[in-house]
Amino acid sequence: MEKWQTKEQLTELLYELVKIPSVSGSQAEKEFPEFVIHKLSELDYFKENPAQLNKVPTEDGRFFISAFVRAQRPIEQTVILFSHFDVVDVQDYGKWKEFAFDPETLTNQFYDEKEKLPKEVLDDLNTGNWLFGRGIMDMKSGLALHLSLIEAACDGRFEGNVLLISIPDEEVNSVGMRAAVPYLLQLKKKYKLEYTAAVNSEPMFSLYPGDRNNYIYTGSIGKVMPGFMCYGKETHVGEPFSGLNGNLMSSFVTAEIELNTDLCDYDEGKAAPPPSNLIQKGLKESYSVQIPHRSVTLFNLFLLERSIEEVTDLLKEKASLAAAKIEVLYREQAERYASATGSAATKHKVRVLTFEELVSYARQNLGEERIQKIVDTLIAQRGEKDDREISIQIVDQLAILCKALAPMIVLFYTPPFYPAVQSHHRPLIQETVTKVQKLAQTNYQTELIEQHYFSGISDLSYIGMPAKRTSMKELTSNTPIWGHGYSIPFDAMEQLSVPVLNLGPIGRDAHQWTERLDADFAFGPLKELLTISVQELLTKKRRSE
Known part of the structure; x- marks a missing residue:
């Protein structure tokens, strides 16, 4: 029956x-x-x-x-x-x-x-x-x-x-x-x-x-989730031009990327949807009159034909545009404030780098063993943090240790990734x-x-059959939790296809x-x-x- x-x-x-x-x-x-x-x-x-x-x-x-x-x-x-x-x-x-x-x-x-x-x-x-x-x-x-x-x-x-x-x-x-x-x-x-x-x-x-x-x-369709750690400079709210607000930085990054059709991928003239912000927040854990100098913003970005290398280059370009706009706004407002108060104007140069570059700097200055121990400890103590949260925490903690690079915008990737x-x-x-x-x-x-x-x-x-066969090194080296609870069986996928x-x-x-x-x-x-x-x-x- x-x-x-x-x-x-x-x-x-x-x-x-x-x-x-x-x-x-x-x-x-x-x-x-x-x-x-x-x-x-x-x-x-x-x-x-x-x-x-x-x-x-x-x-x-x-x-x-x-x-x-x-x-x-x-x-x-x-x-x-x-x-x-x-x-x-x-x-x-x-x-x-x-x-x-x-x-x-x-x-x-x-x-x-x-x-x-x-x-x-x-x-x-x-x-x-x-x-x-x-x-x-x-x-x-x-x-x-x-x-x-x-x-x-x-x-x-x-x-x-x-x-x-x-x-x-x-x-x-x-x-x-x-x-x-x-x-x-x-x-x-x-x-x-x-x-x-x-x-x-x-x-x-x-x-x-x-x-x-x-x-x-x-x-x-494919999908990647790029994140941007925005690390400014701490200061008291009474002296805002002595620092740089991380929330301001992430807002500029979001404005540069959200719905930006320059980032739409194409297949035979047909565009994928533009990127959309999924998470944006300051990383200050409790209230104080210190400005929130660390923040993060994450996006959904669709893929059709582009390689991860091409995507990374485009995202760094947009982050650099945001960095330049942050510098201009800061300089203009600092000069106006200095003119009104008779003080000296300050300015900042915002650096843009990838997570891989941040890790390389950390290893050179702090040692491979210390960096590995920090990451292993964070992973072991992740508790209920999801993959996005623990990724953010790893980038944040490494950025704190490398604050000599600040102000900086660090590009990284979080799960999930879909080819x-x-x-x-x-x-x-x-x-x-x-x-x-x-x-x-x-x-x-x-x-x-x-x-x-x-x-x-x-x-x-x-x-399925990959739209574009390419190396995944750019993805894996810039994904903080790759091999720490998140991985994709690329070899097995290639055998199936x-x-x-x-x-x-x-x-x-x-x-x-x-x-x-x-x-x-x-x-x-x-x-x-x-x-x-x-x-x-x-x-x-x-x-x-």
Whole structure:
């Protein structure tokens, strides 16, 4: 008896998945795999092949799900189905927070309080096709569809092997995916597999406000998180021109980088979104009348074709522009103040350097052993600090020891890092996309526009074909916690390098209280298109050999 093949069955499954509040880092996220494993273990195939259904540990006590279905006759070709089951928190739901993980109740609540909804949300609600709830489109609907595909594989409907991998922590540091990469290599060797393609079903993302186009993606955007430690000079607030305020410095850096389209990466004339600030704060720990002379600002920066070396050069250039503007402002205001008071004007020269250069200076002046001991101690005592916080602390403490370089702006990188990957030039992917586009248009009057990069960031970055092969030394040497609890299995990733495709549901407002899913499309047309995609990726590969 089929479990997850009709719209009604898939909707019921989706409700069950969403009701588990698997927020990244929560206990529910740790427990979620057990629920899915239990569901899959009810299928006859896994009753007969229990060793092919696994809950696999990550480095931090979480687990990812692996469900491997072999074709009825021996074959190497295997399609991997990727999804994530963690979600962001629900603080933004306000009065509806208690219903955020109950799609049926939340959707009914919105029907009862239509006057409180934005117009575009109300328009979707009135169609009767849309369901609301945290994670309903990002991305538990994708997981539900993949479970449906696994059931179909168990029934022998595909001419090849199908492997489901569903992971935690996609929304934060990708711990799950970084653990899955070496596991995939082990599985490949164990069963003598050939991974023909990796299929993700992240939801479609709007390219601009009001965008209602539908997309199919042949790659996934990259991301790096540059930080700037701004170290000025301490002074009493009564003598502000004797020092330099770190908060002032970071504000100039942020103004130089925030939404700066000079920093947009391009793919065949199409721009990635510009950088956005994610953290900006002073590092003064308690109140006093000493100015905050240390501050930090961190950004999200998308990658398409640029190398890390190119990105570093651009960021240093922007930091140098900010430094020059800081010097001009300081000099002009100091001269005005001196003119008004009859005092002597002061001026500062702001230095720009990378974390690697800061470490090199520290080693030369303080010794390798002392620097290593400082970093090891900070790592050992990190407690609940996340990867961004401990990175900031390491740069800050080293900057304090090297204050002779101040005023300075230190460029560094923090986790997570996602390489840009793309497969739009791969014949197998292009042929599959063309067929899916034609079927979507003919059978469902839906245009699926190909995008070379999924813009919502995905874990396909760790398995796909890199957009640009380049050395990662620039990244690793400027990431303070590289090798201290954070690393990326670049060697294993290079061995995998699987072509990627992202075909997912129509949704709106990811990470917002109005997150919603077009259930009619997801559990109707999309289900068929995903089934055809998997079959094409398995059989076209074999026919082309």
